[in-house]
Amino acid sequence: MRQIILDTETTGLRVEDGNRILEIAAVEMVNRKLSKPDRHLHRFINPERDSEEGALNVHGLSTEFLADKPKFAEIVDDFLDFVRDAELIIHNAPFDVGFLNMELERLGRGKITDYVSGIIDTLKDAKEMFPGKRNSLDALCDRFDVDRSARTLHGALIDCELLAEVYLCMTRGQDSLLIDLAPAENEANEQQLNLSQTTQRGPLRVQRASAEELSEHDSYLDTLDKTVKGSCLWRTLEPKQDAAA
Template sequence: MRQIILDTETTGLDPDQGDRVVELGCVEVVNRELTGNNLHLYFNPDRDSSPEALAVHGLTTEFLSRHNRFKDEAQRIAAYLEGAEIIIHNAAFDTKFLNAEFARAGMPTVNSIAGLITDTLAMARERFPGKRNNLDVLCERFDISNKHRILHGALLDAELLAEVWLAMTRGQFGLLIEEAGEQGTQKKTADRLALDTLILPVVRPSDPELLAHQEYLDALDKTAGKTCLWRELA
């Protein structure tokens, strides 16, 4: 399944009070690789942002007035999101806004359009209970640089969240495991080998290779929040 890391910026906190989406940023991930097939749009909300929201994203009414309204782009957005797993930090906030925008365009909810919605805030709270888990904190926790994040921006935040999500889920994916069924084919059963008949060379790692291995294990320990299995079994 495609994963779409998604973020929005809005005029305020509540679509029920007339607040609107002013920016949408989406980053596509396939097989845990960023594809570059991203979607980034600004919208004319036909209203001013609240002072508090404007201080967060810096998108002025004058700037936004030069862009299409959400309903003009709704079909394009739905086609891009269709069937994907959508990954959002604090998903309830963004999905409520997106559902309000899609409703104005006479379209189904984002929950119906997507194949699945995953909330990284809920994931982080489960993994780091009792700790702060906003995007800036998670970037620091996983050594992801966000020094260029002066104001919030939907695409920038989606790009940072993609890195955070990949780091948080790294331990769920084996290093040598093939993705079953990706090409619509079954794996072949490996032929049995008589190991006692083989003469296998022994390749000793160099000092730089050993150092790189230790650094990789350090990163695994930090991501997992505990000693990795390799070191436990060593």
């Protein structure tokens, strides 16, 4: 699966006020592994207007710095070719999508959803996972112990890199154990399951975990404890299991 973590910086918060995109970054991830930097896209853009004071304080990209950068029309083909058919991962997707759609429609190029396979909004997902808590990118980095010390100002590329780590933490463990099996293997497993349900079996043989396996299991639980900032569910079940044994 090809996914693109995407972020933009803009001249202001409201697209309705004529604000424009001045920086765009897209970081490629294939099968949950980040690609090498040469497979990332990062462009500064001349927005053809000044930034609002509040936005300038956030991203620090002055009109003078952006004056000799290409306009959106000059980078649009590179951008669309890079994201084409991928799934976008965006924190607060309606904001970035609104600006992307505005820029594309100005050029008669439709909407961003015409080019990608789907869009994941990590802010929406975070609010469902952590209701009532702060779910900004900074807050999520702190929650998942993602190092953001290099982030002094908002920048599209560093925000993409941070969001990639946050997204992997948020979705850890969601993959099915059989997700990579070929259809024939899945069918064979189902047939074996049906056979086991209709065939008389002897006593089950219990194979105890080795000391090395138990050590690896404890290390994994330590990682889960760190993620949830407490004890994971398995830890709470362990005493009951010991008692039953």
